[in-house]
Amino acid sequence: MLFVTRLFQCVLVAAVLTGCSSIGHIGRFSTVVVDAGHGGVDRGARAYDGSLEKNYTLDTAKRLEKKLRARGYHVIMTRKGDYFVPLPTRASVSNKQWGAIFVSIHYNDSSRRAARGVETYYYSSRSYPLAARIQQEIARLSVNRGTKRARFHVLRNNTKPAALVELGFLSNPQELKRIKSSRYRDNLAEAVARGISRSAR
Numbered sequence: 001m002l003f004v005t006r007l008f009q010c011v012l013v014a015a016v017l018t019g020c021s022s023i024g025h026i027g028r029f030s031t032v033v034v035d036a037g038h039g040g041v042d043r044g045a046r047a048y049d050g051s052l053e054k055n056y057t058l059d060t061a062k063r064l065e066k067k068l069r070a071r072g073y074h075v076i077m078t079r080k081g082d083y084f085v086p087l088p089t090r091a092s093v094s095n096k097q098w099g100a101i102f103v104s105i106h107y108n109d110s111s112r113r114a115a116r117g118v119e120t121y122y123y124s125s126r127s128y129p130l131a132a133r134i135q136q137e138i139a140r141l142s143v144n145r146g147t148k149r150a151r152f153h154v155l156r157n158n159t160k161p162a163a164l165v166e167l168g169f170l171s172n173p174q175e176l177k178r179i180k181s182s183r184y185r186d187n188l189a190e191a192v193a194r195g196i197s198r199s200a201r
């Protein structure tokens with residue numbers, strides 16, 4: 001009995017340590033729709049120094065685009081510049097594509113200055129492995145706020161596996177300082193790309 005209990009404990013500890021045994025995969029895909037959050041009149045969050053979320057999301061999305069192309073994926077951007085794209089248009093891009101997934105890039109905002117860290121959202125249960133694998137990678141760079149379910153328009157109206165990442169708080173002075181560094185944004189994009197490719201099988 002003691003042996004069985006020990007064995008069970010070991011299996012449990014191994015599962016916790018590897019952290020991925022229960023995440024699963026989303027299957028094969030060839031196209032990644034990269035969605036830079038906000039744009040144009042929709043500025044997104046505004047940092048205390050006046051810098052805007054829409055610019056950080058576009059920069060990070062472009063970095064992610066390059067990294068995914070280098071990995072052999074076909075990449076479609078929902079926007080390539082500073083202009084407004086309605087939410088239904090964004091979701092429809094991946095819905096029209098065969099073998100596509102959808103990843104939306106955002107930075108966070110809070111009235112609580114101390115709020116910090118990264119989190120990833122999904123809606124459909126089939127999108128969970130995509131969100132969880134991305135979160136696993138980006139959490140190496142910041143505080144892990146977890147993988148969460150939410151009814152965001154671009155997730156709820158997506159027929160393809162879809163995730164939305166919040167890559168840090170523009171409202172937190174320390175985190176903003178990091179986000180303003182292009183090298184850090186490049187590391188974030190690399191982590192998102194790694195999570196995307198690890199979600200496939």
Ligand SMILES: [Zn+2]
Nearest residue numbers: 037044106107
């Ligand atoms: Zn946003």
